[in-house]
Amino acid sequence: MSKLSIALGNIVAALLVVGVLCGGYLIVRTKQLNEDATEYSEKAIRAMVDPWNSTEFVKRAAPEILRQGGEKFMPELFAWYSALGKPKVIEKPIGRVGTGAFPSTAIMGVWADFSAKAEFEAGPAEIGLILKRTGDTWQIANFEIRTEAFARMKQPPSRDGDQPSKKWK
Numbered sequence: 001m002s003k004l005s006i007a008l009g010n011i012v013a014a015l016l017v018v019g020v021l022c023g024g025y026l027i028v029r030t031k032q033l034n035e036d037a038t039e040y041s042e043k044a045i046r047a048m049v050d051p052w053n054s055t056e057f058v059k060r061a062a063p064e065i066l067r068q069g070g071e072k073f074m075p076e077l078f079a080w081y082s083a084l085g086k087p088k089v090i091e092k093p094i095g096r097v098g099t100g101a102f103p104s105t106a107i108m109g110v111w112a113d114f115s116a117k118a119e120f121e122a123g124p125a126e127i128g129l130i131l132k133r134t135g136d137t138w139q140i141a142n143f144e145i146r147t148e149a150f151a152r153m154k155q156p157p158s159r160d161g162d163q164p165s166k167k168w169k
């Protein structure tokens with residue numbers, strides 16, 4: 001064998017070792033982030049809906065959400081959500097953590113998409129959270145509740161004040 005073949009073989013072997021080590025690190029890190037995001041989601045959901053509390057949302061919200069008038073709008077929205085009544089059951093959130101751009105948003109970096117099934121006095125619902133990683137913690141980039149019970153309720157509040165939201169028409 002020539003010295004070139006041996007050198008190329010050693011380079012390929014070194015690249016394989018580096019690749020395996022990097023892959024192992026990414027798997028462990030993603031598992032840690034997923035566990036962290038699951039715990040954060042569970043605590044955040046409970047703090048926001050049991051009892052209904054917009055202040056708990058504002059404490060956890062990403063700054064870009066609050067710049068859109070969220071801090072002033074949230075008490076009204078949470079008052080509307082409270083028509084669902086008290087939660088009877090909130091299941092553990094399930095979801096995924098990813099890196100890069102979150103689809104259809106401006107979130108770049110590490111993100112998480114979680115949802116939890118819940119049962120309220122008004123009926124079943126699904127609570128959704130989109131989180132973005134900021135430093136050592138998560139921030140809520142989107143909070144959503146989906147339920148058939150909303151169809152039986154008055155129009156939701158609008159950020160525009162007196163105009164009902166077009167999303168719910």
